[in-house]
Amino acid sequence: xxxxxxxxxxxxxxxxxxxxxxxxxxxxxxxxxxxxxxxxxxxxxxxxxxxxxxxxxxxxxxxxxxxxxxxxxxxxxxxxxxxxxxxxxxxxxxxxxxxxxxxxxxxxxxxxxxxxxxxxxxxxxxxxxxx
Numbered sequence: 001x002x003x004x005x006x007x008x009x010x011x012x013x014x015x016x017x018x019x020x021x022x023x024x025x026x027x028x029x030x031x032x033x034x035x036x037x038x039x040x041x042x043x044x045x046x047x048x049x050x051x052x053x054x055x056x057x058x059x060x061x062x063x064x065x066x067x068x069x070x071x072x073x074x075x076x077x078x079x080x081x082x083x084x085x086x087x088x089x090x091x092x093x094x095x096x097x098x099x100x101x102x103x104x105x106x107x108x109x110x111x112x113x114x115x116x117x118x119x120x121x122x123x124x125x126x127x128x129x130x131x
Contacts, residue, residue: 016045017064062086066093 020041025034051057063086067075070093077096083089 011044011048013045013048013060016041016048020045059085063089066090 020038023034023038023041025031029037046057049056049060051060063083066086066089067078070078074093074096078089078092081088081092083092
């Protein structure tokens with residue numbers, strides 16, 4: 001039943017977490033009702049992320065905080081790789097850092113793009129593995 005509701009609203013885990021963090025008690029809403037709303041939204045987040053253990057919850061919170069701590073360009077790069085966990089986020093963030101560092105240190109211009117020390121080729125603003 002919950003999956004059907006989540007699917008019909010088409011909200012993803014990120015949106016539930018964002019909603020959870022922004023929720024405030026307003027108007028005539030009692031604190032008990034506010035707590036119930038917070039709890040419900042957090043449960044939707046847990047369901048959307050398929051969290052079934054404390055370790056899953058720990059990693060999800062760690063991943064969200066890690067992503068929040070990144071500068072926007074690195075965060076965009078990491079999210080484009082669709083990491084499954086916090087460790088993958090760190091790997092992709094390091095990759096972004098290494099590519100940026102290599103670009104700053106100097107590249108060899110070729111007719112097909114720019115080859116740098118990392119073994120990756122940058123072309124039209126993107127990064128791909130070099131042959």
